Amino acid sequence: MAKIIEHLINGKMVSGAAGRVADVYNPATGEVTKQVALAPKSTVEEAIAAAEAAYPAWRDTPPTKRAQVMFKLKGLMEQNAEKICQLITDEHGKVLNDAMGELGRAIENIDFACGAPQLLKGEHSKNVGPAIDSWSEFQPLGVVAGITPFNFPAMVPAWMWPLAVVCGNTFILKPSERDPSSVMYIAELAQQAGLPAGVLNVVNGDKEAVDTLLNDPRVQAVSFVGSTPIAEYIYSTGTANGKRVQALGGAKNHAIVMPDADLDNAVNALMGAAYGSCGERCMAIPVVVAVGEDTGDALVAKLKAQLEVLKVGPGTDNSNDMGPLINKPHFEKVKGYVDLGVEEGALLVVDGRDLVVEGHENGYFLGGCLFDKVTPNMKIYQDEIFGPVLSIVRVNTQQEAMDLIDAHEYGNGTCIFTRDGEAARYFTDNIKVGMVGVNVPLPVPVAYQSFGGWKRSLFGDLFAYGPDGVRFYTRRKTITQRWPSAGVREGSQFSFPSNK
Numbered sequence: 377m378a379k380i381i382e383h384l385i386n387g388k389m390v391s392g393a394a395g396r397v398a399d400v401y402n403p404a405t406g407e408v409t410k411q412v413a414l415a416p417k418s419t420v421e422e423a424i425a426a427a428e429a430a431y432p433a434w435r436d437t438p439p440t441k442r443a444q445v446m447f448k449l450k451g452l453m454e455q456n457a458e459k460i461c462q463l464i465t466d467e468h469g470k471v472l473n474d475a476m477g478e479l480g481r482a483i484e485n486i487d488f489a490c491g492a493p494q495l496l497k498g499e500h501s502k503n504v505g506p507a508i509d510s511w512s513e514f515q516p517l518g519v520v521a522g523i524t525p526f527n528f529p530a531m532v533p534a535w536m537w538p539l540a541v542v543c544g545n546t547f548i549l550k551p552s553e554r555d556p557s558s559v560m561y562i563a564e565l566a567q568q569a570g571l572p573a574g575v576l577n578v579v580n581g582d583k584e585a586v587d588t589l590l591n592d593p594r595v596q597a598v599s600f601v602g603s604t605p606i607a608e609y610i611y612s613t614g615t616a617n618g619k620r621v622q623a624l625g626g627a628k629n630h631a632i633v634m635p636d637a638d639l640d641n642a643v644n645a646l647m648g649a650a651y652g653s654c655g656e657r658c659m660a661i662p663v664v665v666a667v668g669e670d671t672g673d674a675l676v677a678k679l680k681a682q683l684e685v686l687k688v689g690p691g692t693d694n695s696n697d698m699g700p701l702i703n704k705p706h707f708e709k710v711k712g713y714v715d716l717g718v719e720e721g722a723l724l725v726v727d728g729r730d731l732v733v734e735g736h737e738n739g740y741f742l743g744g745c746l747f748d749k750v751t752p753n754m755k756i757y758q759d760e761i762f763g764p765v766l767s768i769v770r771v772n773t774q775q776e777a778m779d780l781i782d783a784h785e786y787g788n789g790t791c792i793f794t795r796d797g798e799a800a801r802y803f804t805d806n807i808k809v810g811m812v813g814v815n816v817p818l819p820v821p822v823a824y825q826s827f828g829g830w831k832r833s834l835f836g837d838l839f840a841y842g843p844d845g846v847r848f849y850t851r852r853k854t855i856t857q858r859w860p861s862a863g864v865r866e867g868s869q870f871s872f873p874s875n876k
């Protein structure tokens with residue numbers, strides 16, 4: 377019988393014994409390798425109760441002590457990096473080297489969380505009135521929750537819970553039910569690092585678990601990362617219930633290639649950004665806007681040549697560039713978009729639909745696909761496909777390219793390839809997108825910046841992690857205090873207090 381992945385509640389593994397379960401696959405073979413328990417409402421409520429009970433003592437634990445736990449966890453994650461990456465690759469499918477890149481970014485977020493004592497410092501004003509001092513401090517919210525997607529099973533949870541807990545909150549994580557093992561293991565390492573029971577709880581599950589978190593009044597705030605329809609649902613339901621919510625959604629990131637760009641550099645960068653992790657990244661580049669026909673022709677020729685040598689196969693072999701898609705329904709969906717692009721009249725320059733990986737005939741492998749002559753009215757241009765499908769759109773000017781990007785419903789990431797500083801500066805100043813690259817195809821902010829999109833790529837006011845993360849997981853309190861000198865007593869004042 378397949379192993380059942382359980383829940384971590386109050387420092388212990390809790391089985392969902394009699395409840396619903398979902399299959400977890402190895403996408404490179406198509407085999408069911410494990411099952412994951414899907415928490416019913418009662419199990420999620422147990423986790424919320426554990427987080428609530430752990431909160432008062434954790435809130436009052438000095439930030440340095442909280443940070444020391446993160447410091448130990450960082451060491452444990454580094455020591456066990458290979459095991460974590462193996463778990464990622466076994467369930468997600470990405471190539472081990474790529475998983476190592478993901479884990480590096482996860483650890484970077486733990487590094488940032490180690491700075492809690494500095495990050496939580498308040499602001500002080502002395503003598504705002506006679507013998508009156510005033511200051512702001514940043515207090516935790518209480519019990520907070522995070523809901524995460526399949527495509528970065530270790531990194532996206534690390535955007536949330538480490539920072540939330542060093543800020544003094546207690547946390548309930550609901551990871552993706554498609555690949556939960558790596559984060560379950562990291563949560564176990566966090567217990568070994570000395571995180572007290574109940575501070576981090578992990579409940580596996582689906583909509584039932586998520587809805588319980590959204591509707592329970594004890595949960596103060598929710599961070600979400602996933603697709604836009606669900607992000608919008610999480611934001612509207614959570615805020616209607618009075619919670620603070622940040623909900624990061626989908627994307628369709630465009631790269632502009634200007635006629636003066638270093639084309640070989642641009643093509644190398646685009647190959648990784650379009651096909652790395654099988655295109656299953658919210659910062660992937662699925663659209664290239666070529667400025668000028670000559671640029672378009674040269675780009676298509678160079679991309680086609682590189683696609684011919686793109687190596688696709690199981691993620692356990694580091695010589696592969698790209699692994700399989702996450703599961704069969706997603707494989708069918710992405711393949712369906714390639715069929716649709718042909719029907720819509722786009723020119724399919726490279727067709728990856730017939731790829732067979734020897735020895736892995738039941739894996740969810742799709743070869744890299746390249747469409748030219750894609751136009752904005754096509755569904756393959758408008759929708760997030762989330763697979764190894766790159767579309768080339770041709771325009772005549774930089775402004776036309778920027779107008780296309782601005783008109784698109786998503787505004788997560790974008791990039792321009794150019795040698796012209798003026799063109800680049802005009803782009804970064806004016807484009808309506810949250811994360812912008814200049815000759816950098818995946819401008820994913822480092823942990824000490826913050827991550828987020830504009831338009832329908834983010835619902836809420838604050839980006840994830842970094843300085844915005846600290847603000848999201850804390851509440852400002854401003855305190856005004858007077859200690860009058862002995863013998864000096866003021867009479868009652870009926871006018872509004874001021875220094876006039």
Ligand code: NAD
Pocket residue numbers: 523524525526527528532550551552553581582583586587601602603604606607624625626627657658760762788829833
């Ligand atoms: P998803 O929206 O299907 O799932 C995300 C989470 O929501 C999972 O934990 C899932 O269990 C839960 N969920 C799914 N359906 C739900 C429902 N009806 N009600 C309540 N909860 C539900 O996303 P995914 O397929 O796991 O991930 C891919 C998507 O995530 C892509 O759209 C990608 O662009 C996006 N993504 C965005 C970012 C970002 O930072 N903006 C980062 C990574 C991924």
